[in-house]
Amino acid sequence: MSEDRSAPAVYIVDDDASVCRCLARMVRQASFEARTFSSAEDFLAARPVPWPHPACLILDLQMPGLGGLELQRELASEPAPCPVIFISGNGDIPSTVQAMRQGAVTFLTKPFDDEDLLQAVRDAIETHRALIESTSQVERLRRQIDSLTEREREVMAWVISGALNKQIADELGVVEQTVKVHRGRVMEKMKVVSVAQLVRACVSVGFEAAVK
Template identity: 45%
Template sequence: MVSGPGSTSIANNNGKMKPNGALSGVSSVVYVIDDDESIRFVLNGLVRSVGLHVETFESPKDFLAFPKYDVPSCLILDVRLRGESGLAFQQEARRCGVRIPILFITAHGDIEMTVKAMKAGALDFFAKPFRDQDMLDAIAHALKRDAERRESEHALSTLRDSYESLTQREREVMKFVVAGMLNKQIAYELNLSEITVKIHRGQVMKKMGSRSLPDLVRKAEALGTDQKQSGSN
């Protein structure tokens, strides 16, 4: 695998590159894919000049083979690569589960190409030569965007785990609670005593980490359980 100048990875016993984030304290990383060694060198120096970690690659294949850091990241991608299209790789990366923000660079950019890249989800587009500060500003924005995405996904994952911890009966009670029904109404619907419903309701609130009904409703909406449950009736 080819990695550009300044890469701070280490090799394991099999020779496969392995990120050493735990050793170097990497909090975010900028990936660069460009078949021009001089551009990789320039971007490597620019990114490192502001204290950010950078990994550079000559081809998309090398990038995909590299174990990714589990930290906020972004990708600087050349539109025209040797024998490959950066725009085509943008789609391939999405299919491979790479969801980090992409900043395109090109020496041959035009309006049509820019529009196509942005519509496909690119965060920004730079024509070579670009201003260093413009690129650094875009990188900072991209890393912030990815950090927010990761935080949101983590929160949703935690919420899903909480919902999965509910028993089937507790989920039934939760469905009626978020619909605004009173304990006695829920008890009637489920053929339970009001005391039993109250106990289940308390367990739902505890397991879901909700201190109020509006908070539980918001969480149900985030999970999509309100639509699923109402649609099943």
């Protein structure tokens, strides 16, 4: 039976093959896809960028070569980074603190309760799902802004500042009808039907309003 590449996936990275097999079996019994790797380097070479579907990473803290904390830092620089669940046979407090500060979902010390791990996986998958959707929306909005002409961006900046068409026309030195035309094109290209929606879209991508 082939893997469903569209389903949420749990990536397991541990240099102990028996641990990988045990975790993969547990994950599959919980109806998730499981993909195992014996090293951080192998995982980095195989992972999809950007992430097309929700996923999470069960990661051993200490491994030969690239360690768990280093891999976590590498992933953190990516768009919609995959959430990390750390497991360790001898996790020390400083490593645990560092992992959590870097955004780990949780840190489990072996032996751990199976249900604790599976609940962490469920939480991580849902977190990643929301992150992917948010990142995708921001990228879409940026493409829409890029499609605007320079004049349309100027008009949009004034519109989200709360300026009326007549005020915008005075600021830009054009007639009010011209502003209305540009404003209509802005709303169409940004795929919004109200100024409130336009404001929210601009805020989400850091597009600044004009200063009155």
